[in-house]
Amino acid sequence: MEIFLAIGLPLLLTIGLPILFSVIGEIIERRHEADLARRESAIVDFPVRSTSPTDLGRVDVELLSSSVVIGTGYLKQLFASFRTMVGGEIVSLTRVLDRGRREAYLRVVEDARQRGGTGLxxxxxxxxxxxxxxPSSEILCYATMIREL
Amino acid sequence: MIVNTETIPGHDIVETKGLVSGNTIRAKHLGRDIGAGLKNLVGGELTGYTELLNESRAEAMQRMVGAAQGMNANAIVNVRFTTSAIAGGAAELYAYGTAVVATPSA
Incomplete structure (x- = not known):
């Protein structure tokens, strides 16, 4: 019992908990990615441009924005700090920011559809x-919504 | 009308009034900060902060709109946003654009 308290408990706290957290984080991440893929398939036909065409005729306009704050998670941050020592792509963080960006984009497009917009x-x-x-990042997505009259 | 394009689709800009902006710095209470800290153990969206920034952005935009109304403008074009963290758990949101008078094009 004393040995457990002296060695086992610190070991559990320093190694076991971060692993548990990262497993939970991975489950959340996969669920989120599945949810994003499902929602994206529903909006593929919604026209979105990063340009600002002027020949749209008579339309109604409105500015829409949405932001998402996404945290990287403790263990990913730790791995990323190791990764910066050797260089190269930090895949786990690429994934986190990608999720945040897709979520922010989806919220803007879904908002536009709900407001009867015909394009962004x-x-x-x-x-x-x-x-x-x-360690967390804010990803902001904004666009001008057009609604054909 | 608020747009982030240089012109307003379907409208003509008849007068440019000038630059307008609005900013705000907001924080969430400690409970939300602790919640975000816990959520960050596993990673994922920090809902409390998402809410904070969206509320703050709406506030900054409201102030920008107020400035535009003070200039008798009816639209703001080329709107841009910036966000910066100035302290743990607090963020500054800044919105700026050009106030104009626009009329529906014939």
Missing amino acids: INIRFETSDVGGQK
């Missing part, structure tokens, strides 16, 4: 660091 023009993405000590 001049769409822009912006990423900024907001977490302070907590």
Whole structure:
């Protein structure tokens, strides 16, 4: 019992918990990715442009925006800090930001559809660091919605 | 009307009033910060902060619209946003654009 408390408990806290958290994180990530894929298939036919065409005729316009704050998770952050020592793509973080960006994009497109929009023009993405000590990023997506009259 | 394009589709800009902007710095209470810290152990969306930034952006936009109304403008074009973290758990949201007078094109 004393040996367990002296060795087992610190070991459990320093190795076991981060592994448990990253397993939970992985489950959340997979569910989110499945949810994104499902929602994306519903909006594939919605026209979105990053340009701003002027020959749209008589239309109604409205600015839409949505932002998502996404946290990287403790273990991923740790791996990323190792990865920066050797260089190369940090795949786990690419995945996190990709999820956040797709989520922000989906929210804007879904919002546009709900408001009766017929398209989005001049769409822009912006990423900024907001977490302070907590490693997290804000992904902002905004666009001008057009509604044909 | 607020757009992030240089012109307004379906409208003519008849007068340019000038640059308008709005900003706000907001924070969530400690409980939300702790919640976000816990959520970050596993990673994923930090809903409390998403809410914070969306509320703040709406507030900054409201202030920008107020400035435009003060200039007797009826639209804002070329709107841009910036976000910066100034302290743990607090963020500054800034929105800016050009106030104009627009009329539906014939």
